[in-house]
Amino acid sequence: MTVQELIDKDVFKVNQVGYNLGQCISEPFCCDLLSIAMSKAPADSAWVTVMGNINTLAVAKLADVACIILAEGAELDQNGLEKAKTQKITVLSTDKPIFEAALTVYQLLHD
Numbered sequence: 001m002t003v004q005e006l007i008d009k010d011v012f013k014v015n016q017v018g019y020n021l022g023q024c025i026s027e028p029f030c031c032d033l034l035s036i037a038m039s040k041a042p043a044d045s046a047w048v049t050v051m052g053n054i055n056t057l058a059v060a061k062l063a064d065v066a067c068i069i070l071a072e073g074a075e076l077d078q079n080g081l082e083k084a085k086t087q088k089i090t091v092l093s094t095d096k097p098i099f100e101a102a103l104t105v106y107q108l109l110h111d
Contacts, residue, residue: 001025001109003066003090006046011094011104012069015076018090025066025109028102034059041065048102050074052093054083061087069105071098 004021007014029045031037034055041047041063049056052074060068067090070076076084076091084091094101 006067006105006108007090007092009108011108012092012101013094015070015091015093016081016084016089018067018084019088020066020090023066025105027109028069028105029065030098030102032098038062046102046105048098048105050098052076052080054080056080057083057087057089057091060089066090067092069094069101071096071101 026044043064047065070093
């Protein structure tokens, strides 16, 4: 499933559409500790986190994740949203808990 296909499923709110809509999502990845995400986030994953700040965007770029999904109602602040637009990073959000958001991605990948 590509980032665009995930967006088209309309299960997450779209905060920012990046340049990589054709990138395939390999798996969900859950982590709120940025130092761990930096070294462990698989490339092409849908990273589910509650950390909605510019440091999250930097780690997402570094790890080459397909998209960020902000869970539990977390949102990017204005500075973060501008940075996501500048760096063309796809950012989605949901009120679902982290596990449920990741499970949603997993189920969509395996349907």
